[in-house]
Amino acid sequence: MAAAPVTVPRMKLGSQGLEVPALGLGCMGMSAYYGPPKPEPDMIALIHHAVAAGVTLLDTSDVYGPHTNEILLGKALQGGVREKVQLATKFGIRLDDGTREIRGDPAYVRAACEGSLKRLGVDCIDLYYQHRIDTRVPIEITVGELKKLVEEGKIKYIGLSEASASTIRRAHAVHPITAVQMxxxxxxxDVEAEIIPTCRELGIGIVAYSPLGRGFLSSGPNLVNTLSDQDFRKDLPRFQPENLEKNALIFEKVNAMAVRKGCTPSQLALAWVHHQGPDVCPIPGTTKIENFNNNVAALSVKLTPEDMAELESYASADVQGDRYHDFLNTWKDSETPPLSSWKAE
Known part of the structure; x- marks a missing residue:
């Protein structure tokens, strides 16, 4: 007997009025990083399926492709779909001949926004994130330019991604930050120590990316054997043989609990994120309608405080390997210079 469709509840993201579903859709893997780009008609059909199901927060970035994911979403938004969705994209990572540069200077912020608007085929971006923090530019300068874009009607809400607690505070003092993606x-x-409490103190929404551990909490160590040579996860520290064997033990425990709860391990892991609070919106990515439907069904998985504690005990101290390579900029090194040091060019 088929389960009844799950109604996706709505939530307030941040304190500025943005309303989104309690589950978003990460679109990166449709076009980049997780192997070759997927067939465009299939991905547009998946996006339309998600919107019809009530998952209307679509997350992309100009660096996915680069640019091809935004172009894909632009096509998917045609025919009246735009009015139904909350569109989130990002700027700040510039790829030039394979070289990766983080940019947060005003001229780049403005040019990046104009480029995204054109590729997406929209007049306004609902939620515009700084994807990574430019540690050469005071955050006040970057957010000051974003504030101008809000005033001009080109973006509605401002977000940060992978920002430290102090960066979030400084940014929020210039213009209210609606969401931080992490x-x-x-x-x-590790974001639970300082970043989550800071967001909650300031009334900033929390958007959780990779809530399924980049697929590991769905498939376990067997995931590695299914990845194409173009999939960047193959190189991540946690997926290396010396770490994978120990991390597999975490998956085994999660899977055993999922069996007891009558759900899949991915639904259990996603339910854990949902149970973190009404200010948290996970954005798992997928390229398959079946997996999307399974993610939506995680909204009906109920966890007791004892269940939550048990799940956390599995992974709290046992995860082997960092989530990124050291050279990838993250919130750990997102401090920016003081505003007084900035000299406009």
């Missing part, structure tokens, strides 16, 4: 899952919990 990696948060059963096996990536």
């Amino acid at each position: 990696e948060w899952s059963l096996w990536s919990r």
Whole structure:
């Protein structure tokens, strides 16, 4: 007997009025990083399926492709779909001949926004994130330019991604930050020390990317054997043989609990994120309608405080390997110079 469709509840993201579903859709893997780009008609059909199901927060970035994911979403938004969705994209990571540069200077912020608007085929971006923090530019300068874009009607709400607690505070003092996007899952919990409390103190929404541990909490160590040579996860520290064997033990425990709860391990891991609070919106990515439907069904998985504690005990201290390579900029080194040091060019 088929389960009844799950109604996706709505939530307030941040304190400025943005309303989104309690589950978003990460679109990166449709076009980049997780192997070759997927067939465009299939991905547009998936996006339309998600919107019809009530998952209307669509997350992309100009660096996904680069640019091709935004172009894909632009096509998917045609025919009246735009009015139904909350569109989030990002700027700040510039790829030039394979070289990766983080940019947060005003001229780049403005040019990046104009480029995204054109590729997406929209007049306004609902939620515009700084994807990574430019540690050469005071955050007040970057957010000051974003504030101008809000005033001009080109973006509605401002977000940060992978920002430290102090960066979030400084940014929020210039213009209210609506959401901070961060990696948060059963096996990536370091944001709980300072970043989550800071967001909650300031009334900033929390958007959790990779809530399924980049697929590991769905498939376990067997995931590695299914990845194409173009999939960047193959190179991540946690997926290396010396770490994978120990991390597999975490998955085994999660899977055993999922069996007891009558759900899949991915639904259990996603339910754990949902149970973190009404200010948290996970954005798992997928390229398959079946997996999307399973993610939506995680909204009906109920966890007791005892269940939550048990799940956390599995992964709290046992995860082996960092979530990124050291050279990838994250919130750990997102401090920016003082505003007084800035000299406009």
